[in-house]
Amino acid sequence: MKYFYYLLPLALYIILTGCTATKRTTTVNAGTMPKREFRGVWIQTVYQAEYKEMKPEKLKADFVRKLNYLKTCGINAVLFQVRPEADAFYRSELEPWSRFYTGVQGLAPDGNFDLMQFLVDECHKRSMEFHAWLNPYRAGSVRNMEFASSHIMHTYPSRFVRYDNLIYFDPGQPQNRKFICKVVADIVSRYDVDGIHMDDYFYPYPVAGFSFPDDKSFNRYGKEAGYTEATRSDWRRQNVNSLIKEMNSTIRSIKPWVRFGISPFGIYRNMKSTPDASGSFTNGLQCYDDLYTDVLLWAREGWIDYVIPQVYWEIGHSAADYANLVNWWNNHSEGRHLYIGQDVARTMKAGQLTSKMEYERMLPYISGNCFWPANEILRNNNGVSDSLKHHYHRYPALLPPYTHQYSQAPQKVTKLKADFSLDGVTISWDAKNDPENPAEARYFVIYAFPGKGKMDAENPANILALTNDNSYLVPYKQLAKTNNLRIVVTAVNRFHNESKGASVKIKL
Numbered sequence: 001m002k003y004f005y006y007l008l009p010l011a012l013y014i015i016l017t018g019c020t021a022t023k024r025t026t027t028v029n030a031g032t033m034p035k036r037e038f039r040g041v042w043i044q045t046v047y048q049a050e051y052k053e054m055k056p057e058k059l060k061a062d063f064v065r066k067l068n069y070l071k072t073c074g075i076n077a078v079l080f081q082v083r084p085e086a087d088a089f090y091r092s093e094l095e096p097w098s099r100f101y102t103g104v105q106g107l108a109p110d111g112n113f114d115l116m117q118f119l120v121d122e123c124h125k126r127s128m129e130f131h132a133w134l135n136p137y138r139a140g141s142v143r144n145m146e147f148a149s150s151h152i153m154h155t156y157p158s159r160f161v162r163y164d165n166l167i168y169f170d171p172g173q174p175q176n177r178k179f180i181c182k183v184v185a186d187i188v189s190r191y192d193v194d195g196i197h198m199d200d201y202f203y204p205y206p207v208a209g210f211s212f213p214d215d216k217s218f219n220r221y222g223k224e225a226g227y228t229e230a231t232r233s234d235w236r237r238q239n240v241n242s243l244i245k246e247m248n249s250t251i252r253s254i255k256p257w258v259r260f261g262i263s264p265f266g267i268y269r270n271m272k273s274t275p276d277a278s279g280s281f282t283n284g285l286q287c288y289d290d291l292y293t294d295v296l297l298w299a300r301e302g303w304i305d306y307v308i309p310q311v312y313w314e315i316g317h318s319a320a321d322y323a324n325l326v327n328w329w330n331n332h333s334e335g336r337h338l339y340i341g342q343d344v345a346r347t348m349k350a351g352q353l354t355s356k357m358e359y360e361r362m363l364p365y366i367s368g369n370c371f372w373p374a375n376e377i378l379r380n381n382n383g384v385s386d387s388l389k390h391h392y393h394r395y396p397a398l399l400p401p402y403t404h405q406y407s408q409a410p411q412k413v414t415k416l417k418a419d420f421s422l423d424g425v426t427i428s429w430d431a432k433n434d435p436e437n438p439a440e441a442r443y444f445v446i447y448a449f450p451g452k453g454k455m456d457a458e459n460p461a462n463i464l465a466l467t468n469d470n471s472y473l474v475p476y477k478q479l480a481k482t483n484n485l486r487i488v489v490t491a492v493n494r495f496h497n498e499s500k501g502a503s504v505k506i507k508l
Contacts, residue, residue, distance in 0.1 A: 038368025074393020106148025451484030
């Protein structure tokens with residue numbers, strides 16, 4: 001593949017530059033709008049019935065409608081669940097088609113319609129990112145044992161365990177890590193995804209009175225590595241650490257610009273559980289102790305690129321106060337991008353959207369949100385989409401730059417010109433934008449400024465549009481109310497580094 005030739009210099013750059021704290025590139029005060037902000041949504045497929053009831057043409061129309069609507073709400077990243085139960089919403093030779101996609105696991109959609117490929121293309125048309133969301137360990141339900149003949153459980157039944165009516169890959173078996181990394185490698189190598197994403201389901205949520213049944217793998221692999229019964233929790237954490245480290249290496253070896261992100265449970269550790277009192281002022285389940293996920297280690301070691309803690313509670317919650325938690329995460333970003341996972345229904349029911357958005361925008365190491373689930377925005381729960389459209393996301397936002405991966409901007413555009421027609425003014429330009437070179441232009445930002453005065457490119461109110469094309473038609477009604485304009489176009493690469501601008505004057 002052509003992009004192979006860019007791997008070595010990019011890898012060397014990442015090694016030489018090292019890791020630094022990721023801080024907002026611009027200061028944001030309450031009531032102001034940021035130019036850079038991650039604005040994502042989760043689209044869930046597990047236990048959803050809507051997909052299997054639609055043929056490909058209806059699916060296409062439905063997702064075009066959804067993406068168009070989300071775009072008007074300012075959303076710039078879609079996290080779509082492509083692998084809910086060791087199965088696929090895409091063409092795979094490793095795992096069967098998902099039962100949540102076609103109704104029966106292994107049953108292909110009409111024409112082998114590849115929904116993930118369609119969504120990747122449609123997101124990119126709208127200058128939105130697509131992150132492939134995978135559940136690593138969940139493999140099925142005891143209540144639904146009709147596994148397709150191609151499901152890995154038939155081939156290697158000893159690699160799986162049952163817990164709380166679900167079937168899981170045993171995280172203690174190294175072969176399972178290798179298989180999951182193989183699945184990730186398959187996705188990254190064949191699809192133009194912007195990110196690989198995993199949420200909070202690693203070791204399952206504990207059920208009172210029942211221990212996770214990993215005695216066989218612990219006796220074989222844990223004790224062999226020197227762990228004892230007293231340190232089984234450390235062994236479990238190390239199993240997940242190994243998976244994350246190996247997944248990071250897998251992604252980097254194929255496409256180093258693809259980001260790897262985790263959305264952990266919102267409480268890392270309660271203060272009372274930490275001898276050094278480094279935990280949060282909370283009293284709830286802990287991702288470190290109960291789910292065996294040491295997300296701070298992963299960020300600190302550079303194994304992941306972003307963290308989206310699920311801070312789903314309200315401001316003032318007695319056990320897990322939202323303000324307390326976002327402050328804690330802000331102080332523990334560990335040099336990686338930090339966005340906040342928002343529960344839309346709970347936020348809107350409490351009437352706290354304004355308080356949450358304005359509060360976190362004042363914190364220096366938080367640079368965006370991800371909203372759970374997308375359907376709550378699509379149905380405008382308690383006016384949430386209206387608020388996003390007309391206030392909090394009323395101007396477009398570029399994603400924060402991933403400078404820890406690569407910090408150089410692409411070359412500025414050339415041959416910028418404006419052509420008038422009955423429909424408006426067509427702005428066109430040339431740019432060096434080889435799609436297989438992540439350091440070159442990926443999309444473009446079009447600004448409009450008055451002909452005189454300061455050109456403030458940090459104010460998102462001056463952004464006319466984001467586009468993946470080398471031209472853009474500006475309708476006359478979209479132009480500013482002045483007869484003397486300056487249009488500026490910049491190029492942005494896969495790491496979201498922005499070039500200097502080229503400008504052209506327009507007289508109406």
